[in-house]
Amino acid sequence: MLTDVRPRSQTAGLFALALLGSLAISVIVSLAFGSRSIPIGEVLRALFTGLDSDNATVITSQRLPRTLLGVAAGVALGVSGALMQAHTRNPLADPGLFGVNAGATFAVALLVFGLGVTAPAAMVAAALIGSGVVATLVFLLGLGGARGGGMVMLAVVGTTLGALLAALTTAMVMLDRQTLDVLRFWGVGSITLRNLDLLPVVAPLFAIGIVLALVNAFSLNALGLGDEVAQSLGTSVRSARVVGILAITLLAGTATAVCGPIGFLGLVAPHAVRAVTRHDQRWLVPLSGLAGASILLLADTMGRVMLEKIELDVGIAMALIGAPMLLLLTRSRRLVPL
Numbered sequence: 067m068l069t070d071v072r073p074r075s076q077t078a079g080l081f082a083l084a085l086l087g088s089l090a091i092s093v094i095v096s097l098a099f100g101s102r103s104i105p106i107g108e109v110l111r112a113l114f115t116g117l118d119s120d121n122a123t124v125i126t127s128q129r130l131p132r133t134l135l136g137v138a139a140g141v142a143l144g145v146s147g148a149l150m151q152a153h154t155r156n157p158l159a160d161p162g163l164f165g166v167n168a169g170a171t172f173a174v175a176l177l178v179f180g181l182g183v184t185a186p187a188a189m190v191a192a193a194l195i196g197s198g199v200v201a202t203l204v205f206l207l208g209l210g211g212a213r214g215g216g217m218v219m220l221a222v223v224g225t226t227l228g229a230l231l232a233a234l235t236t237a238m239v240m241l242d243r244q245t246l247d248v249l250r251f252w253g254v255g256s257i258t259l260r261n262l263d264l265l266p267v268v269a270p271l272f273a274i275g276i277v278l279a280l281v282n283a284f285s286l287n288a289l290g291l292g293d294e295v296a297q298s299l300g301t302s303v304r305s306a307r308v309v310g311i312l313a314i315t316l317l318a319g320t321a322t323a324v325c326g327p328i329g330f331l332g333l334v335a336p337h338a339v340r341a342v343t344r345h346d347q348r349w350l351v352p353l354s355g356l357a358g359a360s361i362l363l364l365a366d367t368m369g370r371v372m373l374e375k376i377e378l379d380v381g382i383a384m385a386l387i388g389a390p391m392l393l394l395l396t397r398s399r400r401l402v403p404l
Contacts (some may be wrong), residue, residue: 078346088356088360089359094109099371101377155290159221161314165228167322171196171249174189176238178244191323197319271320
């Protein structure tokens, strides 16, 4: 029975190396291609030899920060998507199910609509607070005793609250032109880092979220057997749920605060690795992060080169990739059940 759930360590290890190689290629591609294509050899020299040229300046000052943010956001959304699917036992769940995206967007809209503040640092802080408050509220209202259908109720409450906040956000956007101007750029989703001073603030949040997610992964195999069985095996169900929700909030909330809402990635990335990892969350959670980073960078690069003289933000590019994949997942008989 266990052999059906846990992949062989050798197979999973080789798959992890393949994903690391894929991520390395995605990083190089992200640095090399855009409105101006740069030879890969020159990219490598700019990174490792201190090459001084116009192309090297473009790489180090513009594309490298964007790529690093793409890696961080991709890892965060991929990992949080895997956690969400495991906790809710829903293969079509993504981080937005907890209302994280809706809470962040509503807080940014409220900041602009109510106070007229548009500073990037203030918007990131508002988005973090909004996502945290909404996730906490959903947890308090929906989880209850963390037994039986508690996680199902949590998803229902999260979806309902997210719809309410989306409606309120739309009302503010319709009533105020400044809010419309801000939200139509922030809300599309982009990994263009407009303020490098934000890095010292958000990097620790990403790091804490990753640590909590990796710790939580060791409890998820037991939770997959049912709460009562997990409890009998010595797993604290309530603690595991709380740690998981904190990890999802920190990872998805921080990524949304810095990049804006990026859909589909938290849904697609876990399915990209589940065929190999099966349901062993110790492998699935971290490898979903690697897959998420690769997918996000490739989507961002695709958005830069798809149309001549026009750049599509990564939120739009991910929708173009994620929507067909979602349709394939829902119609495929090979969708791995949870």
